[in-house]
Amino acid sequence: MKIITIGDNVVDCYLDQGKYYPGGNCVNVAVNCKRSGAEEVGYIGVFATDDKADHLKNVLGEEKVDFHRSRTVEGISGQPKVNLSEDGDRIFVGGPTNTVRHQVKIRLIQDDIDYLKNFHVAHSSCYSFLEEELPVLSEHIKVSFDFSDRREPEYLGRVCPHISYGFFSGADLNEEELERLVSELEKYDLEVIGITRGARPALFIHKGVRYHQEALETEVVDTMGAGDSFIAGFLTAFVETKNIVHALEVAAHNASVTCGFYGGFGYPKALV
Known part of the structure; x- marks a missing residue:
């Protein structure tokens, strides 16, 4: 299985630790696909010219993710600031x-x-500002897209016609709101709809059949990147085997492992 991710790279700055970790949805997915056994992984993004961009590039090289088609622009990297709650949930503070x-x-x-x-599939997200490119992209490759909590009908109408796999964060949805979202998504010809729901079972829909995946019991250190590693595990296994039950098991395992350490996939450096 070969996957390319196109979009965001950042460093997540943990204020309580005085450290930063490489991240961004598309970087997290790329690294976790490679760790999940993908044969080849590529990444196209926009790198800055600061020391944090250098760290991001070094890490991608270590993880065997090819980023040679990326752009470099004079300036600074994205640096979201993060605090952690007592139960390990990440809280972004600007x-x-x-x-x-x-x-x-x-x-x-x-x-x-x-x-x-x-590549077999390209992954992007609502954080990547790639919406204008999706019509062209989807003419050449299947597209996976992480909507996070973007669920407005207008946005769905802009993105969904051009993707095959749609992933959503639905931890805040009650059952009625969940069904409303599913009903809205049924207007589009998505191969897979995936809605993660925090500690509640994730809902995935494939060819009209619903599947549920329980979160695995784990000692949560930090939830940063758990959703991205879930997506990566699912895509790697599903594109390879077309077995959705197996893919969901791999995804849940990936997310559980990610919750056990700080950052999206490690590699901390001191904030200076």
Whole structure:
């Protein structure tokens, strides 16, 4: 299985620790796909020119994620500030708004298209500002998209016609709101709908059949990146085997492991 992720990279700055960790939805998914056994993983993003971008690149190299099609823009990396609650939930408390991520968007060119044709699926997210590129992207490759908590009908209508796999965070939804979201998504021809629900069982829908996956019991240190590792485990296993039950088991295991350490996938450095 070969996957490419296109979009955000940041460093998550843990204020209580005085450390930062590499992250961003697309970087987290890329690294966790490789760790889950993907044969080849690529990443296209926009890197800054600071020491934090250097750390991100070094880490991706260590994890065998190919980022050679990425862009470099003069400026600073995204640096969301994070506090942790007593039960390990991450709480974002702002960050600079003059980063390269705020300044530029990725515009796919023919060389990018030629490169990504070597992969089975491309993953992006609502944090990547790639919505304008989805119509072109989806002509050449299946697209996976993490909506996080973006569930407005207008946004769904803009994104869903161009994707195959849609992932949502639904921890805040009651049963009536969950069914309303499912009903809205049924308007589109998605191969897989995945809705994670925090400690409650995740709901996945494939070919009209519903599947539920319980969260595995684990000692939670930090929930940062758990949803991304869930997506990565699911995509890696499902694209390879088409066995959704197995893919959900792999996804739950991945998320459980990620909850056991700080950061999206490790590699802390001191904030200076």
